[in-house]
Amino acid sequence: MATWAEFAAEQPDMAAFVQSRFAADRHALIATLRKDGSPRISGVEPDFTRGELWAGMMPDSLKSRDLRRDPRFALHCMTTTASMTEAGDAKISGTAEFWADKDVYLKDLFDRTGWQPKPEEIDLFRMDVTEVVQLTVEGDEMVVLSWHEGRGTRRVTKK
Template sequence: MAPVTATNWAAFTAAEPELAKTVEERFGAFTHHVLATLRKDGSPRTSGLEARFLGGELWLGMMPNSLKALDLRRDPRFALQANPGDGTGMGGGDVRIAGRAVEVRDPAEKARYSEEVEPPEPFHLFRAELTEVVRTSVEDDTYLVVQVWRPRHALRTVKRT
C-alpha cells in the first residue's frame, strides 16, 4: 500500500483558500473540539482538544502524558472534528480534518508557540500534517454538499438531494 500524502496548513490554504477560511471560522466559533486517536489495541479514542491555527500550521496542544498524547506518540494518525455547537447554527457546515500528528520536541519551537498561546507548562505539542479536509453543508435547504480535499488532488464536491 502506498503511503498517504500529507501537507501542512499553509499548503492547504494556498491550494483552497475559501475552504480553508471556512474551516478556520468553524474551528474559531468554539474553543473545544473532538480529537479521535487510536488506542494500543487499535480501537478509537475521542477526547476534547483545543486546536490552533498559527504561522501556517495547525497545532494540537495537550497535557503531559495525556492518553491522547500517548496515543499520537504511538500512532500519529488522527481525526479532528469541529465542535458543532448546539446544532441549530451550523453556519459554514460540519468540518473535519484527518492527518498525522508530528510531535514538536524542540524547546525553541515550543517557546515560539508558547508566546502566542500561553499553554500550561509542561505540555505536549503536535504539528498536524493534513491528509484530508472535509466540509459537509446544506445548500438551499435542498442539497447536501460534501467537499473533500486531499493533498495533490483537486477539491471534489458532491451534491446529493
C-alpha cells in the same frame, strides 16, 4: 503530507471556512487510535498559526500516547446545530508529529493569547493534513466539499 499552509495555498476559500469553524468554538474533538487499534475520542483545542496546525495536550495524556505510537488522527469542529444551516461543519485528517522544541511555539502562543505554559506542562504536536472536509447546507441539499492530498477537491450534494 501537506502542511496547513500548503493546503491553504491550494484551497484558500476552503481553508478559511474550515479555520473559521474551528475558531467559532476553540474546543474540538480528536480521534486517535488506542494500542489495540480501537478509536479514542478526546477533547482538544487546535491552533492554526504561522501556516501550521498545532495541538497541545496534557503531558503523557492518553491521546498524546496514542499519537506518539500511531500519528494518525481525525479532528472534528464543534457543530452548533444538528441541521448545520447556520454555520456548517469541518473535519481534518492527517498525521501528528510530536514537537520537542516548543520555545518558538510557546512564545508565539503567549504573544497571541497572553498564556504561556511551561514546556514541561504540554505535549505539543504539529499536524500535517491528508484530508479536509467542509459540509454546508444549501437549500434542501447538504454540500460536501472534500480535499485529499494529491487528488484535489470533490464536491458532492445530498438531499
